Each structure stands twice: as C-alpha cells, then as structure tokens.
Amino acid sequence: MSARPVLWIVIPCYNEEQVLPLTAPLFTGKLEQLAAAGKISPNSRALFVNDGSSDRTWEIIRNLAERDERVLGICQSRNRGHQNAVLAGLMEAMDRCDITISIDCDGQDDINAMDEMVDQYLQGAEVVYGVRSRRDTDTWFKRFTAESFYRLMNRLGAEVVFNHADYRLISAKVLRHFADFEEVNIFLRGLVPLVGFPSAQVYYERAERLAGKSHYPLKKMLALAFNGITSLSIKPITLITGFGVVFSLVGLILMIWAVVEAILGHTVAGWASTVCIICLLGGIQLISLGVIGQYVGKTYLESKRRPRYIISSRTWEKEERHWLEENGPEGT
Secondary structure (H helix, E strand, O other): OOOOOOOEEEOOOOOOOOHHHHHHHHHHHHHHHHHHOOOOOOEEEEEEEEOOOOHHHHHHHHHHHHOOOEEEEEOOOOOHHHHHHHHHHHHHHHHOOOEEEEEOOEEEOOOHHHHHHHHHHHHHOOOOEEEEEOOOOOHHHHHHHHHHHHHHHHHOOOOOOOOEEEEEEEEHHHHHHHOOOOOOOOOOOHHHHHOOEEEEEEEOOOOOOOOOOOOHHHHHHHHHHHHHHHEEEOOOHHHHHHHHHHHHHHHEEEEEEHHHHHHHHHOOOOOOHHHHHHHHHHHHHHHHHHHHHHHEEEEEEHHHOOOOOOOEEEOOOOOOOOHHHOHHHHHO
C-alpha cells in the first residue's frame, strides 16, 4: 500500500438524472479536499455505477467522465438492484485502489463523514461503518420499522450494525476476501461483518434528499429486509419447528380432552371453535410453507450460479482500445 492510499468512491445510480448533476461535484470536491489534506492519493477516483437506468443517468455519467479524469463510470446491462450495483462497483475497484467508500448518490449521507472514515483506516481499521446518529428526517413509521428490523436481525443471529445502511469504507484487502463469498442473494449489511478484520464506526446525521424521489418505497424496503433475514439466518425455520412442536402438543391434549368428553357424554356441537382452530392452524401452516418456500427458492437460485452483475460498458473502454491500437496485444 502506498503512503497515501488510493480511494475509490463507489456510487450506485438508478434513474438519478435530477440529483446526479448536484452530487457529482460534491464527490469530486471531497476527493480533492482529502488529497489536499494529504490523506489520500491524487489518483483517487469517483466510480458511478449505472444500474440499468431508463433515464439520462448513463449519459450524464459519460459526460462527467469526459470532462473530469477523476470520474469513472460503469453500466450494468440491466437493472439488478441496489445491492448488486454496489457489489459491481466494489469488485471493479478492488484491484485498482487501496480503499473504497460506498455511498448513495442522493446526497442524504453526510459526505464529510468520509474524513473520519479515512482517519480510522489510517489508524488500522479495515472496515469503517457509517452509522446514523439519529433518524429525525424519517417518519415515525419508517423510524419504527427500520429500528425494529435491525433488532430483529440481531435476534435472529444475523450480525448487522445497528442503523447502518451501505455507507461504509472497505479496504482492498477485505474486498479480496469478500470476493470469496459467492452468494447470489446479496445483503451487504450482513455479509461484510462476516468477513471479519478490525472495524470502526463513524456517526453522522442523514439529510433530506437533494433532488428527485426515493427509489426505495416500502415494498422494496420490506423485500430487502426479508431477503436479509432469509439470506443470513436459518432461525425462522427453527422457529417454525418450535411452533410445530408446540401446536402438536396442544393438538394432542385437545384430542385426549375430546375423547374423554365423548366418553362422558358431554360433547356439544362447537362449530365456531372448530372453525377458529382450523383457520388458525391453516394460517400458521401457510406462513410456514411460505417461509420454507423462500429458503428452497433461494437454494434453487444459488445452485444456478448465475452472474450477480453484468457490466455492459465502461467509460474508460475507449482509452483502453486506443492504447491497444498503439501498443498492440504484446503490450498488455
């Protein structure tokens, strides 16, 4: 590693034509500031990952790259989701830098927290998590559900950092080991802690989005949460087994009670209670089958070994082609 580490900021983008022109100068400005302070190399870069956007996002990234050598961009062949976009950027940067910082492009995460992240790395931390100090900008419902999710994840055995999303510093050393994790169902908040290595936390306040609208509605947030739980923990299946044992015992007791009552001649037509029990048990069975089905489905997808991302183009491909034309294949 060089005396001053090379930093690549990895920024996933999906339909961000409104906010990208506002935040891109902030990222390049932060690179310039950190380099001027002697904390990172002047060769550091901002890597924008276009996640199959349907608007002008990729066009804007290419224009930015043409005007500023510090800006790089890669484009996925189709929309694969936020987690896969971050992963694509990290894997692309892994062999070209010493450290990466992943951050969303909407301007909500405090970009100045990068200073302390780099300081923590220089002091020996290989992973630095950006953690929200408070959630004042969230609605009560979003704050309650988000914090409940983190608590639930930890109770289920998944090792996640409370109130941490995907704003983090990871060294290239950690990324090379992280590349050995080949899951198709990706939940980076839970996977990164599994790699180990010394870590630290940096606290910051999250602001409102600078422009545009969020691409993570409640439906996507719930899907991400459920994917994280089922990808990192088998405790839901253990809980289902426990429920099955409990209700089997209850059913056995009720069966003995029903036989005794029949022998004593105390049986009374109990339509309502019968329907209630059938509905309760039927609902529990369907939920249990759904959870088990999720695990079976994930196993099926993992067995296919499909690529987690496909990069269709890079902003620097033209330069590489020009270099090959001048030097020939033997120069590689």
